Amino acid sequence: MLKPSPTLSIAARANAMKAEGVDVISLSAGEPDFETPEPIRAAAIEAINSGFTKYTPTSGIKDLKEAIIHKLSVENQVAAAVENVVVSCGAKQSLYNAMMVLLEPGDEVLLIAPYWMTYAEQARLAGAVPVVVHTDASTGFTPTAEQIIEKITPRTRAIVLNSPSNPSGALYSRETTKAIAQLALRHDLWVISDEIYDRLVYGEKATSIASLGSDIAERTVTVGGCSKTYAMTGWRIGFAAAPKPVALAMTNLQDQVTSNPNSFAQKGAVKAFRMPSDQCEPMRAEFEARRDLIIGLLREIPNVDVSMPKGAFYALPNLSAYLRGRITDDICLAEHLLDKAMVATVPGTVFEAPGHIRMSYAASRENIRRGIERIANALQELSA
Ligand SMILES: Cc1ncc(COP(=O)(O)O)c(C=O)c1O
Numbered sequence: 367m368l369k370p371s372p373t374l375s376i377a378a379r380a381n382a383m384k385a386e387g388v389d390v391i392s393l394s395a396g397e398p399d400f401e402t403p404e405p406i407r408a409a410a411i412e413a414i415n416s417g418f419t420k421y422t423p424t425s426g427i428k429d430l431k432e433a434i435i436h437k438l439s440v441e442n443q444v445a446a447a448v449e450n451v452v453v454s455c456g457a458k459q460s461l462y463n464a465m466m467v468l469l470e471p472g473d474e475v476l477l478i479a480p481y482w483m484t485y486a487e488q489a490r491l492a493g494a495v496p497v498v499v500h501t502d503a504s505t506g507f508t509p510t511a512e513q514i515i516e517k518i519t520p521r522t523r524a525i526v527l528n529s530p531s532n533p534s535g536a537l538y539s540r541e542t543t544k545a546i547a548q549l550a551l552r553h554d555l556w557v558i559s560d561e562i563y564d565r566l567v568y569g570e571k572a573t574s575i576a577s578l579g580s581d582i583a584e585r586t587v588t589v590g591g592c593s594k595t596y597a598m599t600g601w602r603i604g605f606a607a608a609p610k611p612v613a614l615a616m617t618n619l620q621d622q623v624t625s626n627p628n629s630f631a632q633k634g635a636v637k638a639f640r641m642p643s644d645q646c647e648p649m650r651a652e653f654e655a656r657r658d659l660i661i662g663l664l665r666e667i668p669n670v671d672v673s674m675p676k677g678a679f680y681a682l683p684n685l686s687a688y689l690r691g692r693i694t695d696d697i698c699l700a701e702h703l704l705d706k707a708m709v710a711t712v713p714g715t716v717f718e719a720p721g722h723i724r725m726s727y728a729a730s731r732e733n734i735r736r737g738i739e740r741i742a743n744a745l746q747e748l749s750a
Pocket of ligand 1 (some may be wrong): 396455456458482528531532560562590591592593599602603604
């Protein structure tokens with residue numbers, strides 16, 4: 367039985383409260399609160415008006431693939447050809463395609479916790495077994511090679527990477543990424559590298575594992591998209607860059623499931639991936655300022671332990687000091703924060719991070735200030 371996405375269900379409950387007139391502050395959403403930049407919108411409108419409204423090739427139009435190849439080369443130092451690229455209805459579908467074609471029933475897939483729960487559910491859909499590698503704040507939620515190797519068995523087929531990470535904001539250093547590449551080669555693993563947050567970094571740059579050599583690129587599916595960097599969550603455009611046979615299998619699967627992603631959204635995405643990076647810089651810089659704001663405010667609350675996220679737009683404070691009495695776990699705590707503080711968050715259990723609460727800072731500074739103040743008051747009441 368598939369688990370429903372609690373992230374979406376909390377957001378739905380918060381929306382229902384909002385519809386009833388309750389002043390709910392949402393720190394639960396996984397999407398930028400900015401408008402899609404105007405040139406991207408204009409390109410899609412132009413595509414509609416010029417009749418670009420029919421089926422396209424299943425794996426995407428050539429000019430979009432070329433824009434993605436350009437992005438991968440310039441930003442990620444990943445080499446790809448048109449035959450390696452499959453455009454899908456969001457990175458989520460790209461990940462699903464990859465899991466379905468790479469995994470056989472009974473295969474084990476390594477997930478590095480805290481992780482985005484979709485990986486586990488998609489792996490299960492493919493009949494595979496998620497195996498969790500636990501990390502904690504002491505290493506900035508980064509795994510060591512030893513922690514990963516400990517979980518490898520003869521059934522291990524793949525490892526999923528997500529740096530920068532949802533929910534921890536962890537960014538794996540180049541050295542860590544190299545160590546993971548080496549162990550993937552040594553243990554004959556596929557790497558599914560979800561790099562959807564690659565541009566939302568606040569210091570060090572993200573390292574694409576497929577950039578580290580042709581041997582590791584030959585066993586890596588690099589997944590990306592425009593949802594987060596360009597505030598295009600509703601457009602549903604994501605991509606995978608994979609070795610040719612894998613890309614072909616993913617295309618054949620998609621052919622029978624959804625066919626091509628939306629034609630005019632693809633035209634908008636061409637514009638996005640070709641956009642000069644300084645045009646997205648204000649959004650990235652605003653996320654960085656919000657990160658500093660939310661972490662500063664959280665660190666003022668007694669007994670809250672929170673590490674500094676290096677990327678994405680989530681804080682993952684450890685609130686286990688507040689789990690007592692009727693607040694038995696982080697799920698109760700997130701419900702309590704919604705009911706009493708009217709702030710929507712996501713319980714860490716969803717990401718295999720019990721005792722933690724995920725707070726998205728894809729919210730205005732004003733809402734971050736108000737939201738954390740309410741949370742601080744609710745926590746103070748709990749400890750009184
Ligand atoms: C880690 C991660 N990967 C992938 C996605 C999905 O992105 P898309 O909108 O391109 O399907 C999300 C969205 O929340 C995410 O957090």
